[in-house]
Amino acid sequence: MSDFKTRHCQSCEGFTDPMPRADAERALGQLAAGWGLDEAGRSIQRCFKFKNYHETMAFVNAVAWIAHTEDHHPDLAVGYNRCAVEFSTHAIGGLSDNDFICAARIDALFE
Template identity: 35%
Template sequence: MNELFRQHCEACRADAPKVSDSELAELMHQIPDWQPVTENGVLQLKREFKFKNFKQAMAFSNRLADLAEAEGHHPAILTEWGKVTVNWWSHSIKGLHRNDFIMAAKTDALLEA
């Protein structure tokens, strides 16, 4: 587990700072399986998780939903047969906040659950 996994989300206001380019580079090292992508003009973190079937993919999605509710930060989740695609970003700032990296690390840990 990395240090991000041990942290918790903080309330993110509309005037909260987005991560800087140097912070982005540093934080990406801690979640190497994620990709920074721009979708609809918003920088996001994206990862695709593979599973053997729909039932396993759905179980992962449900664990992720429980985690998101507990932390008060919610991703875009696309559940398909054998695959779950997750996008994290902070809606209030229309970009990436440290919270998104924390949640990406916590999402990775769900694979071990």
């Protein structure tokens, strides 16, 4: 597996199989601590915590920019000082490299 943060998302509109759970578990090892795999192995998620609303919204805007440039969009749940991010490739009903690429780019915000 190559370094996810240096790659870009590729279209996988229905012609790619979802990533097997074992591959997803290995891919999690390339992400920062805190990312988790759901029970079904179809999504990854992480909750980010911040000092205040301003920092939270700055993060949300940065995630929106990543999603826009990669054309791969997470589900976000935003609160005053937290943002939960969940990635899944809806077109294939599970995980793809795109989910890990975007997660790695989000991790890079904190490096």
